[in-house]
Amino acid sequence: MVGRGAMTNSIEELTGSKLLLVTGSNTTETHPVISLRMKKAVKNGAKLIVIDPRKIELTKWASRYIQIRIGTDIPFYNAVANYIIENKLYDKEYVDTRTRGFEELKKHLERYTPEYSAKICGVSVDDIIYTAKEYAAASPKAAVCYTVGITEHSCGTHNVQALANLGMLCGNFGRPNAGINPLRGQNNVQGTSDSGSLPTDLPGYQKIEAPGIVEKFEKIWDAELPRKRGLTKISAMDQMIKGKVKFLYVVGENTVVSDPNANHAEHALKSVDFMIVQDIFMTETAKLADLVLPASSFAEADGTFANTERRIQRVRPSISTPGNAKTDVEILLSLFKVMGRKHKAEKPADIWAEMSSTSPLFSGISYERLENEGGIQWPCPEFSHPGTPYLHKNQMESGEAGIFSPVDHIEPAEPTDDEFPFTLSTGRRRSTYHTGTQTGKAKGFDKLIDQEFVEINPKDAQELKIDELDVIKVESRRGSVEVKARISDKSPVGAVFMSFAFPETTRTNNLTSDAVDFITETPEYKACAVKLSLIR
Amino acid sequence: MLKTDLIKIQVNGTPISIPQDKRVLDAINLSEQKVPTLCFDERIGPQGTCRMCLVEVKLKQQVSYVASCTAMVEENMEVFTHSDSLIEYRKTLLELTLSEIKWDQKSMDNTTLTNNEFKMAVEEYKPTNFFPKLQPREKVKDENPFISRDYDKCIACYRCTNICNDWEQASAITIDGRGQDSKIFSFFDNKLMNSNCTFCGQCINTCPTGALSNKKLELDKPVEKTKTKTVCPYCGVGCGIELISDGKKVLGATPDFSAPSKGSLCVKGQFASWDFVNSKERLTDPLLKNKHGEFEKISWEKALDTFREKLKGSIDNYGPDSTVWWASARVVTESNYLLQKFARTVVGTNNIDNCSRT
Numbered sequence A: 001m002v003g004r005g006a007m008t009n010s011i012e013e014l015t016g017s018k019l020l021l022v023t024g025s026n027t028t029e030t031h032p033v034i035s036l037r038m039k040k041a042v043k044n045g046a047k048l049i050v051i052d053p054r055k056i057e058l059t060k061w062a063s064r065y066i067q068i069r070i071g072t073d074i075p076f077y078n079a080v081a082n083y084i085i086e087n088k089l090y091d092k093e094y095v096d097t098r099t100r101g102f103e104e105l106k107k108h109l110e111r112y113t114p115e116y117s118a119k120i121c122g123v124s125v126d127d128i129i130y131t132a133k134e135y136a137a138a139s140p141k142a143a144v145c146y147t148v149g150i151t152e153h154s155c156g157t158h159n160v161q162a163l164a165n166l167g168m169l170c171g172n173f174g175r176p177n178a179g180i181n182p183l184r185g186q187n188n189v190q191g192t193s194d195s196g197s198l199p200t201d202l203p204g205y206q207k208i209e210a211p212g213i214v215e216k217f218e219k220i221w222d223a224e225l226p227r228k229r230g231l232t233k234i235s236a237m238d239q240m241i242k243g244k245v246k247f248l249y250v251v252g253e254n255t256v257v258s259d260p261n262a263n264h265a266e267h268a269l270k271s272v273d274f275m276i277v278q279d280i281f282m283t284e285t286a287k288l289a290d291l292v293l294p295a296s297s298f299a300e301a302d303g304t305f306a307n308t309e310r311r312i313q314r315v316r317p318s319i320s321t322p323g324n325a326k327t328d329v330e331i332l333l334s335l336f337k338v339m340g341r342k343h344k345a346e347k348p349a350d351i352w353a354e355m356s357s358t359s360p361l362f363s364g365i366s367y368e369r370l371e372n373e374g375g376i377q378w379p380c381p382e383f384s385h386p387g388t389p390y391l392h393k394n395q396m397e398s399g400e401a402g403i404f405s406p407v408d409h410i411e412p413a414e415p416t417d418d419e420f421p422f423t424l425s426t427g428r429r430r431s432t433y434h435t436g437t438q439t440g441k442a443k444g445f446d447k448l449i450d451q452e453f454v455e456i457n458p459k460d461a462q463e464l465k466i467d468e469l470d471v472i473k474v475e476s477r478r479g480s481v482e483v484k485a486r487i488s489d490k491s492p493v494g495a496v497f498m499s500f501a502f503p504e505t506t507r508t509n510n511l512t513s514d515a516v517d518f519i520t521e522t523p524e525y526k527a528c529a530v531k532l533s534l535i536r
Numbered sequence B: 001m002l003k004t005d006l007i008k009i010q011v012n013g014t015p016i017s018i019p020q021d022k023r024v025l026d027a028i029n030l031s032e033q034k035v036p037t038l039c040f041d042e043r044i045g046p047q048g049t050c051r052m053c054l055v056e057v058k059l060k061q062q063v064s065y066v067a068s069c070t071a072m073v074e075e076n077m078e079v080f081t082h083s084d085s086l087i088e089y090r091k092t093l094l095e096l097t098l099s100e101i102k103w104d105q106k107s108m109d110n111t112t113l114t115n116n117e118f119k120m121a122v123e124e125y126k127p128t129n130f131f132p133k134l135q136p137r138e139k140v141k142d143e144n145p146f147i148s149r150d151y152d153k154c155i156a157c158y159r160c161t162n163i164c165n166d167w168e169q170a171s172a173i174t175i176d177g178r179g180q181d182s183k184i185f186s187f188f189d190n191k192l193m194n195s196n197c198t199f200c201g202q203c204i205n206t207c208p209t210g211a212l213s214n215k216k217l218e219l220d221k222p223v224e225k226t227k228t229k230t231v232c233p234y235c236g237v238g239c240g241i242e243l244i245s246d247g248k249k250v251l252g253a254t255p256d257f258s259a260p261s262k263g264s265l266c267v268k269g270q271f272a273s274w275d276f277v278n279s280k281e282r283l284t285d286p287l288l289k290n291k292h293g294e295f296e297k298i299s300w301e302k303a304l305d306t307f308r309e310k311l312k313g314s315i316d317n318y319g320p321d322s323t324v325w326w327a328s329a330r331v332v333t334e335s336n337y338l339l340q341k342f343a344r345t346v347v348g349t350n351n352i353d354n355c356s357r358t
Helices: A012-016 A032-043 A057-061 A073-086 A092-098 A102-109 A114-121 A125-138 A156-169 A189-194 A213-221 A233-241 A262-270 A328-338 A348-357 A367-373 A458-463 B024-030 B084-099 B105-109 B117-125 B159-167 B202-206 B267-271 B300-318 B333-347
Strands: A019-023 A047-051 A064-066 A142-146 A180-182 A247-251 A274-279 A291-294 A303-306 A311-315 A422-426 A453-456 A471-475 A480-487 A495-498 A528-534 B006-011 B014-019 B054-059 B062-067 B078-080 B147-149 B173-176 B183-186 B212-214 B226-231 B240-245 B250-255 B287-289 B295-297 B323-326
Touching: A012 A032, A012 A142, A019 A032, A019 A125, A032 A047, A032 A057, A032 B159, A047 A057, A047 A125, A064 A125, A073 A102, A073 A114, A073 A125, A073 A156, A092 A156, A114 A125, A142 A156, A156 A180, A189 A303, A189 B333, A213 B333, A233 A262, A233 B323, A247 B300, A247 B333, A274 B300, A291 B300, A303 A348, A303 B333, A311 A367, A311 B226, A328 B300, A328 B333, A348 A367, A348 B333, A453 A458, A453 A471, A458 A480, B006 B024, B014 B024, B024 B054, B024 B078, B054 B084, B084 B117, B159 B173, B159 B202, B202 B212, B250 B267, B287 B300, B300 B323, B323 B333
Parallel strands: A019 A047, A019 A142, A047 A064, A142 A180, A247 A274, A247 B323, A274 A291, A422 A495, A453 A480, B006 B078
Antiparallel strands: A291 B287, A303 A311, A422 A528, A453 A495, A471 A480, A471 A528, B006 B014, B054 B062, B054 B078, B147 B212, B173 B183, B226 B240, B240 B250, B287 B295
16 A cells, blocks of 8 residues: 555646556546546547446547446456566566565466456456556556546445555656546645645554654653544444444535435434534534534635545635625634633635645645645655645655555445345536535526436437436335436446435435445445336 | 747847747837737737737838738848838828727726727827718617627627637637628527537637627716726636726736736636626625524624634534534635644644635
């Protein structure tokens, strides 16, 4: 494993790659501006390999499209790695000098021959062989881009490890126009993790369990700190149902709509004695709260966002908060104050200065620099440091060799069967965003998409006698929704797709399963078993 | 010699060094001088159709006139941007161009281009002689909610079609017809909703005359407007946008061309980044649920007192780990930093997480 959940390289670097391998990312819909750089790369002569169960729009630009069966990423990439090793297409010097565990990996991959994996993945042997040949030939200028199609599986972390193995084999870490690049989904998901809002990490990904870290922060913050790792969101919800959580504070999240198995999530939140929601709208989640605090939208906020390429950018207020609403920073400061612990730094610039000084990742970034130079990419340890367009340049950021992680194929937690014969994947569409609290209010957007649809392959539609726009009941073991059908060969046979942007009419997450990645606890949104029946 | 090796040239007598794979227009910009351009957008590269950037170059005793956006630099080249004949030429060219369209100061002020070269050219060269006006063009019937088209303002610079085809690679629009009849057209029925258009808005953002404009922007209001550079509130790409406001309300958004995203936006950043901000459904007061399960407006003082009382009760009776704190991927890092610090230092729990998993 190497690194953290951020792009190893930069968005703009994609235009200079020799090969882009895009997998589990419907980039033209979910990250449209990154898809432009991909299209530019193709125009500049790059090969584009798209590996995705859904025949997404980006396949139009692809030199190779491989329609992989849902949830079979590991056998595919293991076989690609196996072919690369067997045919000595890997970067031997890089493997010798920058990595560890090659022999173990080699041995582990022996059974993942292209023939063996092709059967599991529902692809041809050539698909695997040519992906291997082309990826190796383009290295070290081959970039992998992935999104939640890779991570939202119960084996999500292992999926990423399989990709990272491939990247290390061919020397694509620490080189420009290369890398393994997760494209992240929300404007400041990166900054939120950077800030230490994680149960295991203090700011700058400094692990609570690493020696000396808690002590270091106790000095900086002049307070005694808890040693025990905290509850992840998913385990916290289990604890809520068990009655162990008495008090819950939620900032700007529509949990009961966005979380899997929504009935379960709602039940969990209702089990808490006192719940506070800090948000800009009365969301489905806020309705469950006992106390609601009116906060700021991005247009009123003063601070920073960090994007998927680790770039810290300034967010500046255009107007002030409506009525008696306060900015999120003001609200947090007042929480400190009411507890008799007035926070010293009050201006966003000073809060940033305090946070950045705690971690070498961003200690070289100040508001003054952001003002003068624009966004800066971490790591940036010194004020004289220009920021880091790509990670792992001369050595892995960990300071140690990159470790190959042998991983095995795991089927989705809820396979299809006779009763529930279809696999449902959920995701976003371009003109609707997440739970729809923002795009749902934008004038004109209802002309683009005005309601939820279930996308179904023409063959399946024919078999079930479903016509375009027929109302369908989609049912899983946890719940059901009624929704109109869109017949589209984007969906592979046996699989259907829905977004979750219209919670008022269609609660897609009533269907999704509780299964989570056994390491990061990311929900398996990309695979749960459903059945379809025609209503009218 | 490498493409990037420096060569020496002069622009209006100012010597500069520039890589030899650059164009004359790059050299002029590098020397901090200016020539007007109309059809040029650096994202789509040189087109050489409008001829507005024509300059005089002297090389080996030979004088010639070249479009600076297309011509490459050469060693010892001397470039002159503002000779008397060039000034006269540009004025005439503008008069010819302006004679073909219906133009006014307002629509040029309202284009979303940050540096509107067309407007600057009109201001610099002050065109005076116009030809008789043409017949008004056909009005476009296209009920899409975002982009309006006015052929009477189109100068056929092709920036919109080039940015759509070469930069966005959406291939939604093309030029139909020739000469004075040429117009922007989309297949098959000229309605953008039925075309490949993704409403990324780049055609609007490159249009120098306002022939293409944003139906949702409220730029006509006679109020003092401010522009604020910030970051789009949607996905993790972090495209730069500028919010336009009258101090009370956000009136719209345009791209920030100076950001790493170079002015690129998608339909959400372009057309959905402000309605929700101004929404009447925004929460404006702290709300406390009463015993009937209804929310009641309360003061911040009461809200914070309630917060303290409930938090203390939970900590005192069940310990700090009976509390859970969820940060948001939608708010600034500084706020999240404070939240986790509060949970850890004031409450004493590591039960802090965010939605990066969901």
